[in-house]
Amino acid sequence: MPRSRFTAFAAALLALAPATLLALTSCTSRDDPPETTPSTATAPAPAPDLAASVKVADSPFGRILVDGAGRTLYGFTKDKAKGKDKAGDSACDADCVAVWPALTATRGLEPGPGVRPALLTDTKLAEGAEQAVYGDWPLYYYVGDATAGEVNGQGLDGVWFAVAPDGKLVREPA
Template sequence: MHIPRWAIPAAAALTATGVLVTACGQQQDTGRQTNTSAGLKQDPAAPRQDAGSEPVAATTALEVASVGKLGKVVTDGEGRTLYRFDKDTARPSASSCEDACAKAWPPVMVGKAEPKVDGVDQNLVGKVRRPDGQWQVTLGGWPLYRYAKDASPGDVKGQGVNGTWFAAAPNGKKAAAKKAEQQNEGGGEQRQGGERQQGGEQDGEQGGNGGWAGWTTIKVRRDPRLGMIVTDGKGRTMYRFDKDRPRVSNCFGDCRAKWPIVRFNGFKKLKVEGVDRSLVSFIERKDGKPGECQLLINGWPMYYFAKDAEAGDTKGQAVQNVWWVVSPQGKKITTAPGGQGGGDGYGGY
């Protein structure tokens, strides 16, 4: 039975392995699921891989994400896009992707436990036995696969490959690019889109990680005055606050309105580039909705500045000498950029 994430209590369990489940519904354990593969026929799109790879059965999760021009597509629990193959059949369900094909397009396997679903109709989810006896997940009867060249969550490099591979839509049909803009080699990442604003804060679309609703994206860019600083997926600068303490935020009310928090949406919905992933963690806010979490880098809570109107703005730097941009190591950078920051009338915040 699928348990909604909102139903998980604030500290549901501390297991023997030391994995803590919080109200954010996230495990503070960044272990990643092993991709699986199986089977025997060559597909022309197959990239070369280690022939010694062994198929491993694993339970997966089926979730839904929005990808720019493709719209809603099905992903696994790590945000990797799932695909269907035109040479397979749905009635009856059967896979024709084996051997080198299955190494290029690892089948989504399932063990004894049924796949967990979020945003996908459970009635459309099934499984089919592969030639090696392992079970592969199906959606609308179509076997599902990952693409080996998709290196990061949000990648859709498999879209349109050889005119036979397509991202799976939540109803099991092919996800098709709007205006028929599919490209033979997948159209790159096709990650576009905006962000929602609510009360001065992003409503769960961290920095516009290319339209991936509910994802937290951390990147690094070089500022001409400040050096390498941490931003979100759209280049919005992140800040830390001297009145905070490690793992403790002291910015509430009017302060929070002027310095919106960077929301953390779980390790399974996290993309990090340029920052050591081990430095990333979170705290649950006491002043927000149940389960609302704030991103931490090296233990320090992360914020945006409401007056930063465009990507690349660093107007919050050195405000009241307590707000600072952040280095990739999570340390504050105390250089005040010319013409920005300082006394901006933000009342001590």
């Protein structure tokens, strides 16, 4: 008979399980904050799916291209000098990109005021990202430009120059 008692006990527990779960879950108030596990509490929010904006701004070197936040955009003369197959291909290697990050977008490019939409395109980078290109020049930031309006990268090493609204490099040194 011990076996039938065990079977009866197990059946009783199974019958009570839904009621027990309901009682346990009703103990929390709707006003209580939801519990988080360590894995969900530290997970970063997904990156926004935004388009990159390019517009024109005044600078000490005349009108130049900037991003939507006003940060100066530069062209790299070696992008042409390396004899790439087509205009817009980047010659900036990993060490270069550490100082001159590319302007990339996850959802297209938006031409802002003063930009010629026909000159604003993109090119696929080796790692699959899309880099903004204006005229023949892939666009880059300079890490030495901390705020909008700075042009600290202008003329550096004789190969980095701000890009003008006509798609040409502004070759005036800083």
